[in-house]
Each structure stands twice: as C-alpha cells, then as structure tokens.
C-alpha cells in the first residue's frame with residue numbers, strides 16, 4: 001500500500017501573513033479556528049480578532065461576569081462576581097486598539113473597574129474610544145450606590161475619544177483615562193459643564209453641533225458655559241481651544257453678531273473658544289474616531305446661502 005503523502009507544511013511566516021490578511025469581522029470563524037492551532041497562531045490571530053471590540057451590556061456580562069448572568073438579576077455587588085481573567089484574556093485585552101461602549105449601565109462600569117489591575121489600564125493599547133448612549137438609565141437612577149472611581153484605576157491609556165448623546169457625556173467621569181488626545185462630542189444638547197468633571201487635558205476638543213439655528217439662538221449661553229468651564233479647568237489658558245463645529249454657515253452672521261453685541265467678543269485665532277461654520281464643501285475634518293462630519297442621522301436638506309443643499313450623512 002503506497003504511503004500517504006504528508007500534507008505540505010507552509011512556513012510559519014507565510015501562515016502569519018495569511019492570518020494577518022484576514023478580516024476581524026468577515027473572517028471571524030477562520031480566525032477563531034486559528035486560535036486553536038498553536039500558541040504562535042493564537043498570538044497572530046488574536047491580534048487581528050481583537051483589534052476592535054464593541055462592548056454592549058450583554059457582551060460586557062459575558063466577558064467579565066461569572067456565568068454571564070444578566071446584571072439585572074445580580075443583586076449583590078457586581079464586582080464580587082467578576083470572572084477570573086486569565087493571563088491569556090488579559091493579553092487579548094492588550095491587543096484591542098479600538099473600543100466602542102454602547103448603552104452600558106453603571107454596574108458594567110463597576111465591573112470594568114474591578115477587572116482593572118492597579119495602575120495599569122484595562123485596555124492599555126486602545127487608541128480610539130467611542131462612548132455612545134442611546135438608551136439607558138441615568139447614573140443617579142442606578143440601583144447601586146454611587147461610588148468614586150478608585151484612585152489606582154485607569155480604564156484607558158492615551159486615547160482619542162468620541163462621545164455621543166447626553167448620557168454618554170455624564171458617564172465620562174466614570175471611565176478614567178490617563179490622557180485624552182482628541183475629543184469629539186456629538187448629540188449632546190445641554191453640556192452641563194458644571195456637573196461633569198471633564199477631561200483636564202486634551203490636544204483637541206471639538207463640539208459638533210446638531211441644529212445650527214438653535215445653536216445661533218443660544219450661543220451666548222453656550223459661550224458663557226464654555227468660558228466658565230475653561231476658567232475652572234484651565235485658568236492659565238494652556239490647553240488648545242474648544243471648537244464648536246457648526247454644520248452650515250447660514251446662521252454664521254446671527255451667531256457671531258449675538259456674541260459681539262452681548263459679550264463684545266469677536267473671532268480671533270488666539271481665542272480659546274473657536275467656531276467653525278462649515279459650508280457646502282464641508283471643510284471641517286470629520287471626527288477622528290467615528291468619522292462623522294455632522295450629526296444629522298440621514299440624508300438632510302439644509303439651506304445653504306439661500307439654496308437647498310443635500311448631503312449624505314456618514
């Protein structure tokens with residue numbers, strides 16, 4: 001009986017290149033099987049598989065909670081139910097470059113604190129973080145007592161942050177970060193600076209405005225809030241400016257006119273509050289994290305210099 005030829009063996013460098021060319025989403029099943037082949041394959045496949053992570057309530061529970069119970073039925077303190085994270089899981093967490101947190105609740109944040117090793121960020125290599133809250137409870141409606149973030153806990157290292165919706169803005173203070181680089185804020189109606197200990201360090205802070213006309217009518221109030229906020233966190237004026245990105249220039253004259261009349265303020269390149277009124281050629285660069293230029297959720301017609309203009313969101 002002829003001997004069965006042994007299957008050809010590919011050099012590991014080639015296998016590595018094949019794995020690296022796979023897509024974390026589309027090729028998920030293939031990558032999952034590579035995890036089981038060998039230690040070296042695990043390392044390469046895990047790097048691709050865990051480059052980005054979306055943490056919803058369910059996923060956070062599955063990842064960090066013993067038995068993956070629904071947090072709603074866990075009556076004792078959630079952090080006492082933290083799953084033991086193996087060195088391999090911690091290594092996988094260190095591969096994550098982009099984290100999206102969507103609609104998580106305060107209990108899940110406590111779990112993240114509990115999972116964090118003192119003085120080492122839980123996601124040490126995350127560079128982009130997106131925090132979104134379309135539905136959920138207000139932190140003060142949380143069934144657990146409010147807690148202060150432990151001193152030695154940092155969830156993230158040096159990141160670009162994108163915040164979407166009012167609740168997400170409130171949650172920032174519970175997700176401690178070593179250093180903010182670029183921060184973008186979307187769909188936050190009332191900033192409530194006074195209630196939110198906002199990042200005391202950043203390289204760029206941009207506030208994407210939702211309704212340019214409403215913004216024009218409230219700009220003096222918004223300006224005063226921003227001034228008070230900056231006085232509070234940056235009295236020496238060392239930080240880069242806070243920039244409001246307004247999606248049309250239709251109300252530019254009205255907006256700046258109010259500020260000039262009410263506050264005697266005129267635009268200047270050295271001012272710590274800046275306004276960008278975009279026009280039909282959409283000059284403002286998109287948010288570095290989510291890629292959005294404006295917050296309108298679907299194709300929207302705006303009046304630009306008196307003529308209707310349509311742009312596609314996203």
Ligand SMILES: [Zn+2]
Nearest residue numbers: 162184287290
């Ligand atoms: Zn964004």
